Amino acid sequence: MSSLEITVSVNGNSYTETVEPRVTLVDFLRDKLALTGTHIGCEHGVCGACSVLLDGVPIRSCLMLAVQADGRAVTTVEGLTQEDGTPGLLQDAFRDAHAMQCGYCIPGMLIASEALLRENTDPTLDDIREAIGGNICRCTGYVQIIEAIQLAAERLREAGR
Amino acid sequence: MKPAPFDYARPATIDEAVALLDDDSIVIAGGQTLVPMLAMRMARPDRVVDINNIPELAGITDTGTEIVIGAATRQVDVLNSGLVAEKLPLLRKAISFVGHTQTRNRGTVGGSLAHADPAAEIPLASLAMDAEVTLKGAGGERRIGVDEFLVGPMMTAREPDELLVSLHYGLASGTRVGTGFHEMSERHGDFAMVAAAARLELDAGGACTQAALALGGVDARAVRIPALEAMLTGQAVDAALIQRAAQEIPRAIDPGDDQHASADYRRRVAVALGERALTDALEDAKGTAA
Numbered sequence: 001m002s003s004l005e006i007t008v009s010v011n012g013n014s015y016t017e018t019v020e021p022r023v024t025l026v027d028f029l030r031d032k033l034a035l036t037g038t039h040i041g042c043e044h045g046v047c048g049a050c051s052v053l054l055d056g057v058p059i060r061s062c063l064m065l066a067v068q069a070d071g072r073a074v075t076t077v078e079g080l081t082q083e084d085g086t087p088g089l090l091q092d093a094f095r096d097a098h099a100m101q102c103g104y105c106i107p108g109m110l111i112a113s114e115a116l117l118r119e120n121t122d123p124t125l126d127d128i129r130e131a132i133g134g135n136i137c138r139c140t141g142y143v144q145i146i147e148a149i150q151l152a153a154e155r156l157r158e159a160g161r
Numbered sequence: 162m163k164p165a166p167f168d169y170a171r172p173a174t175i176d177e178a179v180a181l182l183d184d185d186s187i188v189i190a191g192g193q194t195l196v197p198m199l200a201m202r203m204a205r206p207d208r209v210v211d212i213n214n215i216p217e218l219a220g221i222t223d224t225g226t227e228i229v230i231g232a233a234t235r236q237v238d239v240l241n242s243g244l245v246a247e248k249l250p251l252l253r254k255a256i257s258f259v260g261h262t263q264t265r266n267r268g269t270v271g272g273s274l275a276h277a278d279p280a281a282e283i284p285l286a287s288l289a290m291d292a293e294v295t296l297k298g299a300g301g302e303r304r305i306g307v308d309e310f311l312v313g314p315m316m317t318a319r320e321p322d323e324l325l326v327s328l329h330y331g332l333a334s335g336t337r338v339g340t341g342f343h344e345m346s347e348r349h350g351d352f353a354m355v356a357a358a359a360r361l362e363l364d365a366g367g368a369c370t371q372a373a374l375a376l377g378g379v380d381a382r383a384v385r386i387p388a389l390e391a392m393l394t395g396q397a398v399d400a401a402l403i404q405r406a407a408q409e410i411p412r413a414i415d416p417g418d419d420q421h422a423s424a425d426y427r428r429r430v431a432v433a434l435g436e437r438a439l440t441d442a443l444e445d446a447k448g449t450a451a
Contacts, residue, residue, distance in 0.1 A: 004169065021169030021209065024196065043162045044197035048263060057237075057266045063196045064267065065189070067169055068211060112262070133350055134261025 006070040010035065011079030019066045026050040028066035029076060037077040039107050041136070048135030051108035052076050058115040060134075077107035080114055089159075090114055093152035094145070101139030108135045113149045121156040123149070164199035168208040175217060175326060179297055181210045184321045188212055190233045191268040193260065194276045218271075218326065221245060227332060232271025232325045236260070236283075239270055249330050251340035251360055255286035258342070261350045271325045274310070277317050280352040280378035284311055286342065288383045289358035289375035292330050298323035311382040337363040339446025341438035345430055347421065353378045354422045355430040359438035361398065363446045369398045374439060379416040379431050386413045386435070398443055407436045 007016045010033060017032050026043075029035045029052070041049030043062050050061045053075035061074075080088045087095065090113055100106050109132060116123055116131035123131070128149050137145060172178040182188070187206035189195050190213065198204040212218055218233035221242050228248055230239065239245050240256045259282050260268060273283040274294065287307045295304045299322050310318050319325060344356040355378045362371040372393035377383045392406040416427035 002168065020166065022164040022166055022199070024164075024200070027163075044200060045193060045264065048261070051263055054266075058263045059267050060193075060263045062200075063191075063193050063264070065169070065192065065196065065209075065211075067171075068189075068192070068213060115262070131262060134263045 004067050004070075006067055008066075008069045008071075009073040011075055021065060021067050023066045024062050025052070025064040025066045025069050025074070026061035028069070029061060029074070032066075035076050035078055037107050039104055041104065041108075046136070047105070047108070048112065048132075049105050049108040051111040051135065053079075053111060053115060056115075056118070058112055075111075075114075077110050080110055089155055090117065090149075090152045093155060094148040097144050097148035097151050099140065099144045099148035105135060105137040109137065109145055113152065116149070117153055117156060121153050121161065123153055162200045164196075165202055165205050167199075167206050169211065170208060171211045171214050173214055175215060175297060175324060178210055178212055178215060179299060179322065179324050181208065182298075182322045182324060186210055186321075188275070188324065190272040191235065191264075192272075193264045193268040194272065194278075212324070223248065228330045230270055230328045230330070232275070232327055233269050234271070236265040236268045236270060236273070237262075240265060248332060249290070251290055251342060251358060252283075252286050252330065254340065254342035255282040255358060258282050258344050258346075258349070258353070258356070270328060274307070274328065275317060275319060275325045277311055277313075277315050277382065278352065279314050279380065279382050280354070280356065281383075282342075282344070282353065282356060282358075282377065285356055285375050285377035285383040286358045287328065287330075288385060289360050289373045290330055291373070292328055294328055295326045296320075296323040297326045302326070304329070308385070313381045316382075333362060336365075337446045339363075339442040339444065339448070341441025341445065343434040343437045343441070345434065355379055355416075355427055355434055357431070357434040357438035359435070359442040361393070361439065361442040361446050363398075367397055367447075369393050369396055372398075372439075374435055376410070376414060376431050376435060379414040379427050381415070384414060386410055388413060389435070393439075398439075400440065403436055403439045403443070407432050407439070410435050 003018045039049040041047035045063045052061045112132045185207040189211050219231045222229045292307045339361050341359045344353045346353050358375045360373040372390040374386045388409040389406040410432045411428045416424045418424045
């Protein structure tokens with residue numbers, strides 16, 4: 001059972017690593033690259049905590065083998081910060097709207113929200129619900145998460161983006 | 162919850178992929194069902210054959226007589242296809258119930274069909290649409306109907322050395338075609354407890370020339386209801402006839418009990434959703450008169 005060498009761009013940095021084919025993308029990100037912002041929740045594609053962007057579209061990183069990401073570009077929650085490492089606009093909105101309680105689902109929520117806002121800075125309530133429909137939060141009841149996304153959308157529109 | 166070791170192959174052509182398939186290998190496309198099965202070690206293949214890098218397996222083509230969808234075409238691409246919206250509205254309606262953005266971005270139509278979950282929407286809609294599939298193996302290519310392809314829960318007529326290459330959807334001959342899709346699940350995007358896909362064709366006088374009703378989640382695989390279809394065909398279909406014909410549904414299905422719903426409840430829901438799907442299809446057909 002041979003290992004393979006893969007090259008993956010993660011948050012703009014290129015990484016070349018040797019992995020066993022059985023390693024999922026989320027384990028690769030966390031264990032090989034020490035990018036532990038992406039969380040493992042259910043580990044079988046139900047909860048959405050492990051969401052990342054693959055070539056700009058949201059996917060579940062527990063449902064993809066790391067070898068399948070060879071040559072692709074991945075964005076994790078760490079990639080949503082500003083260049084100096086401080087929280088980005090979306091992350092600020094989540095903080096300002098008190099969208100977090102335990103916070104475990106938030107990396108996945110941020111990725112799902114980022115994907116939505118890249119497409120649409122004026123989403124309806126239904127658009128937002130659809131976008132985070134694959135992400136489970138057991139604390140908040142989702143209300144403040146939705147308000148945070150609305151707040152981020154408003155700030156993006158004000159900034160003319 | 163980590164997969165057991167396996168070898169990994171990434172063929173570039175259909176023929177290369179077929180040459181790698183045998184009893185101990187398994188195909189990965191979107192991986193949305195296979196990766197959890199690997200992680201839970203319900204699947205322990207010696208070799209995983211990744212078909213994501215085979216360009217000829219992805220895409221949606223109108224040949225003039227049918228729409229051909231490559232097996233590795235992503236569900237999101239089918240959902241967003243103008244061609245599918247115009248020519249295969251029932252498939253589009255069904256896929257809007259499949260999973261979530263994150264899973265549709267990876268999941269494929271062929272993967273869903275080949276997995277053959279009895280509650281899955283894509284096999285259900287494909288059965289209602291009389292779709293066919295092309296399989297390619299070492300011995301050559303064959304084309305069979307979805308009805309023959311679906312055998313039982315997670316079981317299909319695909320041989321271990323065969324690759325599901327494409328799905329074929331015939332184009333409607335009539336001018337007045339209507340479709341309807343209804344589903345009950347715990348949350349939108351979950352597997353259906355019961356799902357119903359209906360398709361009706363009417364002639365110029367309003368008589369039904371073709372009727373199809375398929376139900377999912379209520380038997381070992383998606384099933385058609387021939388006795389109901391026979392009652393509608395040739396008739397001027399109205400609400401009363403749909404209601405009468407729907408009484409054929411409980412006799413034609415064999416649902417199971419589980420923690421989500423009892424068999425008896427599923428039978429009742431199947432009747433209700435079957436009626437709703439047919440009613441929508443009728444309204445749709447009347448509204449699309451040429």
